[in-house]
Amino acid sequence: MSTELGVRSAVVVAPPVVDRKVRQRRSWLPALLRTVVGRSAAIVVLLAVWEAAPRLGLVDRTFLPPLSEVLRAWWGLLDGGRLGENARASLVRSFSGFGLAVGIGVPLGLLIGWYRPLAELLSPLLELFRNTAALALLPVFVLVLGIGETSKIAIVLYACLWPILLNTISAVRTVDPTLLRLARSLDLSPLRLFQKVILPASVPVVFTGIRLAGAVSILVLVAAEMVGAKAGLGYLINASQYNFAIPQMYAGILTISVIGVAFNQLLLAIERRLTAWRPGPPTS
Amino acid sequence: MSAGIEFRGVSKVFPVRGGDELTAVDGIDLEIAAGEFAVLVGPSGCGKSTLLDLVGGLTVPSAGEILLDGRPVRGPGPDRSTVFQQYALLPWRTAQGNVEFGLEAIGVPRRLRRARAREYLELVGLAGFEERHPHELSGGMRQRVAIARSLAYDPEVLLMDEPFAALDAQTRESLQEELLRIWRRTGKTVLFITHGIEEAVYLGQRVAVMTSRPGRVKAVVPIELPDRAADRDLRSSPEFARYRHEIWSLLHDEVSRAQQWEREVGRV
Ligand SMILES: Nc1ncnc2c1ncn2[C@@H]1O[C@H](COP(=O)(O)OP(=O)(O)OP(=O)(O)O)[C@@H](O)[C@H]1O
Ligand SMILES: [Mg+2]
Numbered sequence: 001m002s003t004e005l006g007v008r009s010a011v012v013v014a015p016p017v018v019d020r021k022v023r024q025r026r027s028w029l030p031a032l033l034r035t036v037v038g039r040s041a042a043i044v045v046l047l048a049v050w051e052a053a054p055r056l057g058l059v060d061r062t063f064l065p066p067l068s069e070v071l072r073a074w075w076g077l078l079d080g081g082r083l084g085e086n087a088r089a090s091l092v093r094s095f096s097g098f099g100l101a102v103g104i105g106v107p108l109g110l111l112i113g114w115y116r117p118l119a120e121l122l123s124p125l126l127e128l129f130r131n132t133a134a135l136a137l138l139p140v141f142v143l144v145l146g147i148g149e150t151s152k153i154a155i156v157l158y159a160c161l162w163p164i165l166l167n168t169i170s171a172v173r174t175v176d177p178t179l180l181r182l183a184r185s186l187d188l189s190p191l192r193l194f195q196k197v198i199l200p201a202s203v204p205v206v207f208t209g210i211r212l213a214g215a216v217s218i219l220v221l222v223a224a225e226m227v228g229a230k231a232g233l234g235y236l237i238n239a240s241q242y243n244f245a246i247p248q249m250y251a252g253i254l255t256i257s258v259i260g261v262a263f264n265q266l267l268l269a270i271e272r273r274l275t276a277w278r279p280g281p282p283t284s
Numbered sequence: 285m286s287a288g289i290e291f292r293g294v295s296k297v298f299p300v301r302g303g304d305e306l307t308a309v310d311g312i313d314l315e316i317a318a319g320e321f322a323v324l325v326g327p328s329g330c331g332k333s334t335l336l337d338l339v340g341g342l343t344v345p346s347a348g349e350i351l352l353d354g355r356p357v358r359g360p361g362p363d364r365s366t367v368f369q370q371y372a373l374l375p376w377r378t379a380q381g382n383v384e385f386g387l388e389a390i391g392v393p394r395r396l397r398r399a400r401a402r403e404y405l406e407l408v409g410l411a412g413f414e415e416r417h418p419h420e421l422s423g424g425m426r427q428r429v430a431i432a433r434s435l436a437y438d439p440e441v442l443l444m445d446e447p448f449a450a451l452d453a454q455t456r457e458s459l460q461e462e463l464l465r466i467w468r469r470t471g472k473t474v475l476f477i478t479h480g481i482e483e484a485v486y487l488g489q490r491v492a493v494m495t496s497r498p499g500r501v502k503a504v505v506p507i508e509l510p511d512r513a514a515d516r517d518l519r520s521s522p523e524f525a526r527y528r529h530e531i532w533s534l535l536h537d538e539v540s541r542a543q544q545w546e547r548e549v550g551r552v
Binding site: 176181 | 340341342359360361362364365366368370371372374375376377385386388389390417419
């Protein structure tokens, strides 16, 4: 009897998907709690050490004040409006540069990746630019564009462009060749091929580049703001250090870290939405 | 609907590095009737996939011509559809979406697409799996989705390039059975490539055996077996064994010749 049940039937019955969902829901809360606790444990320990070490005299509290003091300073900056003002200045520059880089890098990358000869022609050039540190070019940008907003946004744009551009190019060039054969056998027009195969197939790799650029946008900007700026978090940190307002300096650093993490999480969430069909979570 | 395929002195020469040329297939003459299930077997590298590409219109012959229902092939088109060995499913689309992909390509309106895709998924035994993505399906199921996609836009000719090679024996057998059932029901012309002699004998009405490279048609063996649906254990019948042995012998010389050639090339 058991053999009869075994191989014969070619029709497969779908295992009940609902069941899995129910199970997931039931264990949802404790699982979430566990990840939150697990993820934050290391950070909590770090913050505790930060609080305790200066108080116990393990480090000089003039150079590293306890966390509570930094938080008080942070609150003061926020209350006085300085934090908001500087953070806004930084975010506007970061997002402008980043947004422009996405707007230019993705279409350009698609184009270059699509025209193979173009990609081969440009690849040494791209390699050269990518390996030229953006900050090394800061003086050039300042020289050409002045010390105003333009040069700040331009340097962010420049730094963000390469990861996006290079990832987009490689995304287009590494589309599964059997999918291209399939499209060809169906006689798809180049436009349809692009829209229905190349573009969706490229999304994951393009997004890796976008996320990389997201991190770069903040990194580069803060550094740029430390040289010749009148506002921004980089300026705030630098000015605080200059005036020996050490807690304020750390408050600025903390703010940047939090913004960086939040930005990355936002990009990750968007990426997850767009690549929900993928088996694993996006790799960082 | 189905159409016959006719190869008339078809050769395909590839340019290779160093300015040399490589003759993949040479002077192929073969006629496949409309509605026939024809199988092509031959040693590795003899040009089977090349022939399929030519029928599919993905490449053009260096000499000779291929006629489809009497008309020469002039490029790809929806009257032929290929089932690839590597499934070629779009990973970002569900099973349903993948079947619809072929329908979109030929411009079937959206509402009809949905119904037609469901119908064909059901035909290949995948009712209930419409919303699954390829990575949530087994290899056998993925290949069924690919077959459903190929059938859904109602081509006249089904071209299959070792579609079951990557599957385990049991899944393969059940898909073979299913393919025959579908073929009987739809009456399509099928050109099926395989490495498996059993598979060839089991599926084909005729089996064309190719020589090692450059590929030529060495022999065409008509297979006359009792109705496959009625006789469950066809594979262990004496007729089946006889056909298997016949094709095995035809292939054997070619395979050893191909291997010897490869060894010589390797030594140089
Ligand atoms: N685009 C190409 N350029 C150059 N040579 C090619 C090309 N396509 C195929 N060939 C060569 O033509 C020969 C036949 O290839 P083909 O893929 O048709 O063989 P096959 O019979 O399908 O082999 P297998 O059974 O291993 O799939 C091989 O020697 C291969 O190297
Ligand atoms: Mg092949």
